[in-house]
Amino acid sequence: MGKLKLELDEVELRELRKQKFITIEQKRIEQIAKIAKPTVLAVGIGGAGSNVISWVKKRKVAGGKLISVNTDASHLAVSVAHKKILVGEKITKGLGCGGYPELGEQAMYETMDEVIKEVIGANIIFLVAGLGGGTGTGGTCALADELRRRISPEIHNLIVGVVTLPFEIETARMKIARQGIKRLQKSCDTVVVIDNNRLIKIAGNLPFRKALGVANTTIGKFIKGITETIATASLINLDYADLRAIMKGAGLASIGVGQGNGDGRVEQAVERALDGRLLDIEDITKARGVLIHVAGGEGMTLQDVHHAGELVKRSIPPKAKVIWGARVDKALKGTASVMVVLTGVESAFLRRHGQSRFRSLFSNKLKW
Ligand SMILES: Nc1nc2c(ncn2[C@@H]2O[C@H](COP(=O)(O)OP(=O)(O)OP(=O)(O)O)[C@@H](O)[C@H]2O)c(=O)[nH]1
Ligand SMILES: [Mg+2]
Missing domain, CATH: 3.30.1330.20 (Tubulin/FtsZ, C-terminal domain)
Known part of the structure; x- marks a missing residue:
């Protein structure tokens, strides 16, 4: 009887050891999973960019960080984000860039360290802006260039620009937008381009604000969709490696x-x-x-x-x-x-708006 008890104890002991090992192993896997979970971050720059961030934040996104950056203090005050950063306070006095991208670029450089501190380290960085204005165009290009410069190539990350194109009637903004796309392509892995003009076709009879809302919804759903698919378990998992395979050095994209x-x-x-x-x-x-x-x-x-x-x-x-x-x-x-x-x-858009007319300007990085 006593012997049998002793044998049972040994069996039990072995079982216990096995269970303990499994628990330790499970804990270790969970810890690695936690560290290995890719982090997703979206930064909206300028008026349009911040509007998209507000859209996503109001609908709650699981697992991503949302940041709004602007030179326009009053717009930033009503924006909704996890973190808001007023850039270029000395240069623009919180009044925006009035459509001058060179000012947007300088404003971003004035506050660059603060922005970089919030952004760096994320695996997927979305840079969201409406091209054609000052803060969004100049600021996004400056931030993308600086991220590329500061993030070492061995770090596995993705920088994805998500930008809208101006309306055809905003003729003065076309050239700025075109230069913006060209420059962003150099520093981003992919630049997702959404043409505001297509809105006229699908939402032509809506009031202007609502039509812009259609574009913001599209961009917002894209960011929310990717973030949640990467950050949470899915039916068919889309993992970070898949996303990198398709977006690394992919040029222009459409959604x-x-x-x-x-x-x-x-x-x-x-x-x-x-x-x-x-x-x-x-x-x-x-x-x-x-x-x-x-x-x-x-x-x-x-x-x-x-x-x-x-x-x-x-x-x-x-x-x-x-x-x-x-x-x-x-x-x-x-x-x-x-x-x-x-x-x-x-x-x-690039095809329609001729590539050669302003070519000389592209060669000089700082001229807009
Ligand atoms: N889809 C969409 N496009 C917008 C929205 N607001 C502005 N735009 C477009 O984005 C372009 C840039 O506008 P803003 O984002 O307001 O400009 P900004 O970057 O703040 O630049 P400054 O005001 O000059 O400092 C405009 O020419 C419009 O074509 C928006 O809410 N949604
Ligand atoms: Mg603005």
Whole structure:
């Protein structure tokens, strides 16, 4: 009896040791996962950039940090963000840059250390701005250049510019925007371009503010979508390595988001993401990489997700690199939401607004 008890004790002991080992191992994995979790950060620069950050912040984003940077103190005061930074106080006295990008650039350099301190260290950095004005154009270019200069190449990170193009009627701003894109491409891994002019087509009869809201919603959904997919567990995980594979050194990119309801919601959502998109694309069939992300309610099946992927793939070249993710969102009852990011595309805007006329200005980095 006593012997049997002793044997049982040994078995129990072994079992206990095993369990302890498993718990320690589990803890170790959890710790590594915590450290290895990529951090996502979005900085909105200038009026349009801060408006997008406010949109995302008001809708709550899981796992990302949101920062607003502006030279305009009164706009910054009403912006919503985790952190707000007034830049260039000495130069602009908190009054904005009045459309002068060189001033935006100087303002950003005046406060650069404070901005960099908040931004550096994140794995994915989104720089969001409306191109054409002073703070957004000049400030974003300066910040992107400085980040590239200060982050050592071995650090695995992604700098993604997310910018809007001015309306055709804002003629004076076109040249500034074009120079901005050119310069951003040098320091960012990808520059996602959203053409405000496409708004006229899809939201032409809406009041101006609401039409801008459509663009802000598109950009906001893109940032929120990527952040949450990377930061939280999903149905089909889109991981950081996937994202890097498609966005590292990818040139220009375009995004489209669409939603569908009821039967055929997946087809509807895909169609809207590709057709109703604010894409500034010369030719969709030239895309080099595509990211497809599907979100749906609890009833969403793998077949739905697969179907969405197949529909998108039909519109793009067979050689394009495709990555995809899917996420169940309880709030989306009977609704499917699809986001498409096409990278390596050519900008229709740059084509329309001739490349050669201002070429001499591009060669001098500091002239706008
Ligand atoms: N999508 C979108 N575009 C906007 C919004 N506000 C402005 N824009 C566009 O962005 C461009 C730049 O405008 P702002 O962001 O206000 O300019 P800024 O960067 O603050 O520059 P300054 O005011 O000159 O210092 C404009 O020419 C518009 O085309 C917005 O809320 N949403
Ligand atoms: Mg402004």
